[in-house]
Amino acid sequence: xxxxxxxxxxxxxxxxxxxxxxxxxxxxxxxxxxxxxxxxxxxxxxxxxxxxxxxxxxxxxxxxxxxxxxxxxxxxxxxxxxxxxxxxxxxxxxxxxxxxxxxxxxxxxxxxxxxxxxxxxxxxxxxxxxxxxxxxxxxxxx
Numbered sequence: 001x002x003x004x005x006x007x008x009x010x011x012x013x014x015x016x017x018x019x020x021x022x023x024x025x026x027x028x029x030x031x032x033x034x035x036x037x038x039x040x041x042x043x044x045x046x047x048x049x050x051x052x053x054x055x056x057x058x059x060x061x062x063x064x065x066x067x068x069x070x071x072x073x074x075x076x077x078x079x080x081x082x083x084x085x086x087x088x089x090x091x092x093x094x095x096x097x098x099x100x101x102x103x104x105x106x107x108x109x110x111x112x113x114x115x116x117x118x119x120x121x122x123x124x125x126x127x128x129x130x131x132x133x134x135x136x137x138x139x140x141x142x
Contacts, residue, residue: 023098023099023100024096024097024098024099025096025097025098025099025102025105026094026095026096027094027095027107027110027111027114028092028093028094028095029092029114029118030090030091030092030093031090031091031093031121032088032089032090032091033064033088033089033090033091034087034088034089036121040120043120044062044117044120044121047116047117047120048060048062048117050113051113054109054113055105055106055109055110055113057097057098057101057104057105058095058096058097058101058105058110059096059097060093060094060095060113060114060117061093061094061095062092062093063091063092063093063094064089064090064091065089065090065091066089067089069085069086069087069088069089070087072085073085073086073087091118091121093114093117093118095110095114
């Protein structure tokens with residue numbers, strides 16, 4: 001039996017609210033990489049250490065997808081549902097802070113630190129993806 005139905009936008013947009021605590025603000029962005037060097041990792045750690053000093057009310061996480069893309073690329077693109085595969089893997093950068101600290105966190109400074117992190121990931125190999133903010137990015141979004 002086909003039970004497909006339209007779902008109102010507001011209901012769809014709220015489906016993951018249970019996984020995202022109210023009262024937090026998030027800034028997320030990503031990049032793609034083909035290789036990561038020990039120097040780049042050390043630079044990222046240094047930038048994050050400075051991030052903690054410069055923006056102490058925010059937390060920054062950098063997550064790497066680490067796998068051998070050669071195995072995936074053995075299957076032709078036209079044989080897969082996702083046809084934009086290549087030799088790259090993904091990096092996510094997520095910054096969060098509490099809504100009560102909103103006036104203590106400068107979003108411009110967060111963006112600049114994130115740009116530094118992306119730059120450390122071998123700048124010529126990185127493609128910056130568009131950012132997405134939701135769930136309390138602004139005080140009125142609660």
